Amino acid sequence: MPSFPFQEDHDMIREAVKGWLSDWEDGGKTLHRVAKEGQGFDRTAWEGFARDQGMAGISIAEQYGGAGMGLLGRTVIMEETGYTLFSAPFFSTCVLGADMIEAFASEDDKADLLSKIASGDIIISVLDGRNQLTLKNGALSGVVSPATDAAHADLILVAAYDEDNNVALTGYSPNTAGLSVTPFASIDPTRSQAKVFFENVALSDGQAIGKTDNTAFSQILQIAHGALAAECVGGGQRCLDMTLDYANQRVQFGRQIGSFQSVKHKCADMFIALESARSASYFAASPDLDDDPVAKFEASLIAKNYAAEAYFKIAGDAIQMHGGIGFTWEYPLHYFFKRARGNRALFTSSEDGFQMLADQIGLAQNTTDISGE
Amino acid sequence: MPSFPFQEDHDMIREAVKGWLSDWEDGGKTLHRVAKEGQGFDRTAWEGFARDQGMAGISIAEQYGGAGMGLLGRTVIMEETGYTLFSAPFFSTCVLGADMIEAFASEDDKADLLSKIASGDIIISVLDGRNQLTLKNGALSGVVSPATDAAHADLILVAAYDEDNNVALTGYSPNTAGLSVTPFASIDPTRSQAKVFFENVALSDGQAIGKTDNTAFSQILQIAHGALAAECVGGGQRCLDMTLDYANQRVQFGRQIGSFQSVKHKCADMFIALESARSASYFAASPDLDDDPVAKFEASLIAKNYAAEAYFKIAGDAIQMHGGIGFTWEYPLHYFFKRARGNRALFTSSEDGFQMLADQIGLAQNTTDISGE
């Protein structure tokens, strides 16, 4: 029986992906290589995964050449790529990019772009430029940072306010005049980050994908970001697994350290946080919510922020439980800790996320803007 | 050698007070009696403590008949009354009342009132009515709640804004026309609380004690409330002592529960919180700060809020470590838990307290008022 809420085919995909990614990661060796190369991106592996394994299209509708396995399908992938820190643009391209196109593009553009995503032939980076970019005389200026996976994207999807304060979504080639992408080193070396500079980039130089109002755009963006919860769950599971392996093997004071109550209880707390985050993640991907965008938005908000907090706590505890080896570079645990820290801040901070949730559940708000910037 | 930062005479006072209060409390029996009587006040005991034992004047200057033992003197008393939940108005009268008079009264009033405090002949309740009372045609109206120890006070000292937005301090007899005191049951049954109603209470019907600007008044009030830190430390020490006694005596799974790491580590955490709170409390009472009112204000702010948070955490953990017996009425631990909860909210909430501290250390503030009411 497949584990709730998944179906048999999800479980099969998980088994296949798990093995492939485990080979890729090679017990941390590949993470060291990726960190050394400094790109946060393993192109060969991505092509193997996306094209040869056919994983890029897991949640793309069947009519566009995907497997049509819905949010639960990509939850499986994100969990397993999180477990191995697979350094590839699945989230940027197949979640963020695909969701934007699915929601806002014309049927023709969908047919074109979604099938390119499904076949692994395109890498997309999505930039939310609503607060960073200004539109003047039909051209965009400003800087968007951090811009995940922009450094090797074939298509950069940019959201910015138009003259009517709607959100316009435009697709640019990275070679567009006035647009430049500068990669930067991130604390998390397994994810590709960049700054994207816009100097009078004409809207007409890009491909107009669609328009929508601000609220609808925020909802779709949040639902896509909800998939990060699964990445957090996968990473958290990895941290717990590494900790259990270590605790059962390491002997101090004449006992496995895993027999000490302080270690056992910390592992129990990690497990509680992990399974809670898993419930939050699965809830947001639950097909029950498919017809209720507001409920799905709220569930995604909960999932992303709850799971990101849990992952950071689990990863920090994992380092602590490992003692000295936990904070060495050689032992790959720190990559997970860094990813956890990055995920807490990616898109919205947990603080802003929970404040948004407070609005959502009907708590009266202050009228003043209290966030920084 | 006396323990830093105390002197020999402080240690002597502590020994004397400790024994007397322990006899009073009688292993929790007296707390049950006080709770049953519903006054939160043991008059006989107070008279014994204040008059016969001469403890009311511990920090009053010698020229007014006190012992002149400074803030460290009253720290000793507050710690020990906190250890036993001594149900008497030492804090209201000998700390809050005395500080107000010391800071704002004329020399004549000081001579009169401070010596009455020192001799244990007067009970004072101090009401901060700045936001609750309005002045119209020379008379005050409104309700102040909670008003600690007002139900049995001989003198009610009321702070309210005057026409110039200064703070006027006026002393009233509880029999003053238009003033009425209604005691209420509090979750913490060992402390006396009331609501005090003002219906056109003429300023001229009271004794004008003094005037000051708002900032100076807030400072003095905060410094007085800093003494609550010592009460929290005393109460926290009692919770830890009860927990250690229990953990060393109770056997489960064939071992004293105090030998389990989860219990040991929780007790260690309680001790860390307690000793930190103690440092905060002693720091605020340190004679080094006597010439620096701003530093003393800040230290009091830290002490009260830091120690109140610590006490609440310690008391909650103490209940948890006791298991079933910890949440029974019969076992007196819950009185300490309730006092801890009350102290967190008394005067200012910890949240407001830390926000004030943020101002104090130079963090830019928002202009909007974010607190409730």
Place this chain on the structure above:
Amino acid sequence: MSIREELNQWMLENLTGEFEQIRWRGGPGDEDSSPELRRAWEQKFGEAGWIGLQWPKEYGGRDLSLMDFVEFNEEYARHGGPGRAGHIGETLMAPTILAYGSEAQKERFLPGIKNGTELWCQGYSEPNAGSDLSNIKTKARLDGDSWVINGQKIWTSLAHESDWIFVIARAEEGSKGRDGLVFLLVELDQPGIEIRPIHQISGTAEFNEVYFTEAKTDATNMIGDVGEGWKIAMALLGFERGASTLGQQMMFQNELNLIIKTANENGRAKDPTLRRRIAEAHAGLKVMRFNALRMLNGTQDGSTSKEGYISKIFWATWHRDLGELAMDVIGADAEIIEDELSPLQKLFLFSRADTIYAGTNQIQRNIISERALGMPKEPRGSANG
């Protein structure tokens, strides 16, 4: 008509009149409120056929599916249905009798539960066997056709409102730990039983001590055999993690709603720190609900799936934190008691027990680490381990 609609209809028609006053009442920490009215409600509820829905049809149940039962519980709580006086009988005793009882025991005891006429309580804990449940000292000896019981139980919820108690006792002289125990059903109204209330931190008394002095029960009132007491007691605890947790969560939702309402009314909803804590509480409740669905869909036989192990510590800790949040949301007035403790004040005080009874948080972490994570057991002490 779905079960939800059926119940909705019935609640609209029946949670009326005198029963209005127990709407939203009788939850954890409030179980002492209006006991007689709640007993009457239990009978009315039973007469309407709402008790034992998941039981097999041959015992008067409807063999209701899990998801339908979930809906049923949610609907009940949505109406503010009173805390069920018969919940220990329905959710713990009945599944145990169905799984381990004889045909005669099923016939004797299931109808009283189903009709709401016989209320049950639980006799597990003892003064010296709190977290260490196997350290049972209460003794039972067979004397002719009767078991004769001597000893003391503690933390027995609602014993003073119940008709029967199930008891684990030591039947073999000199046996230790999990061996030699029996699981007995005992009528409370008899000279050999004395019930003394334990007043809690909230001043109320849901819990009791129950003293057995030559108390008797018929020899036929043993579930399983001599020496099987531990196995049956543990199976019963397994049922505690069942679908009733979803009903409990709806009670929690009601409490959270009250907190949100309070915060909006007194303006503290605008305080970012409280906003965040309330939002986190809301998120926690959603997590709890989905975790329960995972758990219930994972196993349906009283055993515990891996994620099921987090259920108790998660809700207990969440609920305790909610109590602290409630007081902070009320603000300075939180200390004032008008007439009696308000529901949020009760929540604050009673929820301190949540992380202790039915396995403290510390015991839960032991269980999780050993059973869900397979970590090594601690060495036992030498005293009597």
Place this chain on the structure above:
Amino acid sequence: MSIREELNQWMLENLTGEFEQIRWRGGPGDEDSSPELRRAWEQKFGEAGWIGLQWPKEYGGRDLSLMDFVEFNEEYARHGGPGRAGHIGETLMAPTILAYGSEAQKERFLPGIKNGTELWCQGYSEPNAGSDLSNIKTKARLDGDSWVINGQKIWTSLAHESDWIFVIARAEEGSKGRDGLVFLLVELDQPGIEIRPIHQISGTAEFNEVYFTEAKTDATNMIGDVGEGWKIAMALLGFERGASTLGQQMMFQNELNLIIKTANENGRAKDPTLRRRIAEAHAGLKVMRFNALRMLNGTQDGSTSKEGYISKIFWATWHRDLGELAMDVIGADAEIIEDELSPLQKLFLFSRADTIYAGTNQIQRNIISERALGMPKEPRGSANG
């Protein structure tokens, strides 16, 4: 002139020129920065007579009182004085030699420390003796006039920048735990010693592994006697909780000031949640300072007063939390590395080690519960306990 004024004058005149670039640098997590310049600074500092102020006058000290030494440290930190390359020598090695060393050892080793010409590191931990310090496997055997050492030490701070190491090793074949150990002083620059850096989570390498293969030291370089190694090692750790903690706190204050500045500049100072966390960090630092004063006034002999036991876990946890706060205050840009890690990024990453090295938080809680609270020890396992 007070010691504070004396030092103020000197710092104004000397922390200048090339040394400007190491102002504020070289604290924990930043100890790899400009090692040569900091070695030069240590010598300059020593030449000025600032090292060994608390030592007796006969060994070149000034017998400085505790409170004066506190002021001295505060003043040094106030100027952003560089992390001291010689701090292990001055604060750990020297007091140990003064307390347990022979007259000859004092004459041989104190001047190098005092002049800033000989830097020390610590050889305690081993790969299989992390928290369980007594499980030492490194061996020493006396061969003529020399001790010959074989084994491996780990987590040795700054071994690659040091001249000497002090080592605990097992001198009696077959001895266990705390018995049979010696405390040896060993010169690092010799063929029998290999130093390998351990790269940390921050990418920098303060810590090292040190391998001993037939390494030698003169027989006279043993402090105490064979079998006294444990006693001396523990006494040395006692000195770790000395007045130098106050200097450390001034470093912390500088970090906190940088966070406050950042928050004011980027506007996050107005976020109530961050405001509260920053205010709590400030309160924690004041508490730490007063706790240190209580501790230092309580005992002045290297033993630990009751409140002294909380010192390590308190600062370590506070500092780790400060690292997380720093990143949250920076906001979305916190991930961006410009050229090299910024001081606040280093703080975040390196402080993960704080709650682990020199006794993990878990070990600290054991120590507190057993030594400060007198709670029972745990039963040891049977394996080799």
